[in-house]
Amino acid sequence: MTVPPDDPAIRAQGLVRSFGPVQAVRGVSLEVRRGEIFGLVGPDGAGKTTIMRMLAGVLRPDAGEIDLGGIDVVAEPERARAELSYMPQRFGLYEDLTVGENIFFYGELFRVPHAQRRARSGQLLEAAGLAPFRRRLAGQLSGGMKQKLGLVCALIHTPRVLLLDEPTTGVDPVSRREFWAILYDLRDSGVTILLSTAYMDEAERCSRLALLHAGLVRTCDTPSGLKRAMAGALVAVVAGDPRAVHAALAGAPGVLGRLLMGDRVHVRVDDSDRRVPELRALLAGRGIADAAFTAIEPGIEDVFVALLGPEEAA
């Protein structure tokens, strides 16, 4: 390609898309660099899938431009599709065809030469741990194996860009780890990956993240950059009754946000040195004497809550 190597792999500008009266995407701009794993993070309905489908060239935006390494995706979706691979939330496998036949079919659709297809499918099946199941019907695979087979089919034509829409939703933790190992290998071989996820632990694995809400990108940075940019400090309050702590801290001075997390409450305060003694006294006054305060590193979920407020992030 004639495109300089430091050019972004995907550049989307001002994407807008409505479905009837619902504005799913309200002006989204993104730049995904070559060879990075870029995450779209947001709650259901934030517009993740709609953005993915527009980038894949299956859905026309109402407005906006998409540039994929020099190809205008909106004008020439067919050309773009040869360069990228899109895996929807549920990869469409032919359940009455075998693993091998599914791979063969997708290889034919992308017109991958036979010799190359054989070598690549062997290599991909091996990496995905699916090699022994080549002759099994796709419908008889487990959820995680189906997802990996989908990935193999999506990669058979060696795309430069991989778009994954919530690829590990409903997949067990072991399969998820294996899936991510494959993604890292792909990234190392130079494939640009854009994935959407609702799992915060998965978001942490991305090189950069865009936090989406209600059809807009709220912020975009590396995971550590996002955490640094979060206002205030985070304190975990562990107590016998975390619900009571959560309720007691409502509206307390200096408290910017509260998030109930199992046996603890994450409290975001403007100044931890000053506020922790105050809050301890406040809780003691409400009859909660056993509260333990620990300063913690924020997770992506905390950043998200800080950005949107707990109700909206839920």
Place this chain on the structure above:
Amino acid sequence: MFERLRAMLMKEFLELRRDRWAIFRLVVPLLIQVIVYGYAATFTVNRVSTAVLDLDRSQASRSLVSHFVATGRFDVVDVADRQEQITRDIDSGKAALAIIIHAGFAQYLYDGKTAPLLVVVDGTNSNTALIALGYVGQIVAQFQAEEMAKAWPAQSGAAPATVAVSLQERPWFNPGLEDRWFFIPGVLGTLTLVQVINLTSFAVVREREMGTLEQIMVSPIRPIEFILGKTLPFFLIGLADVVLVMGLGVWWFDVPFVGSPLVMLLGSSLFLLGALGLGLLVSTFSRTQQQAFALNFFLINPIFILSGFAFPIAAMPRVLQWTTFLNPLRYFLVVVRAVFLKGVGVAFLWPEFAAMTALGAGLLALSVLRFHKSLD
């Protein structure tokens, strides 16, 4: 273009082969329906249960009753001697028709006056009733002619007061007026249409349901390649249906096939374009196979009724007649019956061929347009 289409076709046939019941589901219901239509669908009314009340008890009245029995169309189930008995027979359904000969029937006949004969018929099945009444009219007319010949023998020189007109019926193309000859060609069109619409719409909607449609659409395949790959197998299956039903009709039911197989092939191909178009159109309106099923059900009955298969189009209200112009089956039935029984070719059937081509092209174009939209 060709490689991707070939990939689609290979996949379709692989899936079909993997489906062990496919051949069974494709062939058996078709065979059963042709056989049921061949044997059971008939307008001929035979063995009408008949009650007789002969109050005249004359030679003439007995002769009239025996005329009825001799045709084989009427079964005398009750010989009554009171009017109430007749009423009960009709009410209970024991008899569908009653012949009531009043006292003095023979006397009136020999006096040259109009002899009253009362025929009561159960009108709950108006079709059977009408046909049975038609037979009654024929039998009575024959009886009358015979009695007149007896009363005024030709030698006597005394001419009868009425002029007898003898009607010679000579139905062309179906000299025996066999219902089967009418039904089997009709069944051919109807069953093929139902089969092809169902197969096409379900197959496309299944891809949508499974998520494979979206997956294929993110490959460089063009929608038209997908549609061709999806419809070509069903086009071939549709042609196989036509051949199967034709074979059954000709060799099992002895329906003559006097036309050209080539004209039949051309007509069937054009008809299948419309059927495929309808199936695709249904698929663009359906997200799930249940929706497609409901839509097909809603579509197929009117297509059947407004096709001229069983109910003459000329007898329909004007507005309904117009709607039949949009029905591919209407034209195909004309073609099938004409090719089977009349043996006419394109020279006579070109208006039907043109109409089917236009309809097929229109339906396919519309469904391809809608298909593009339905991808969003």
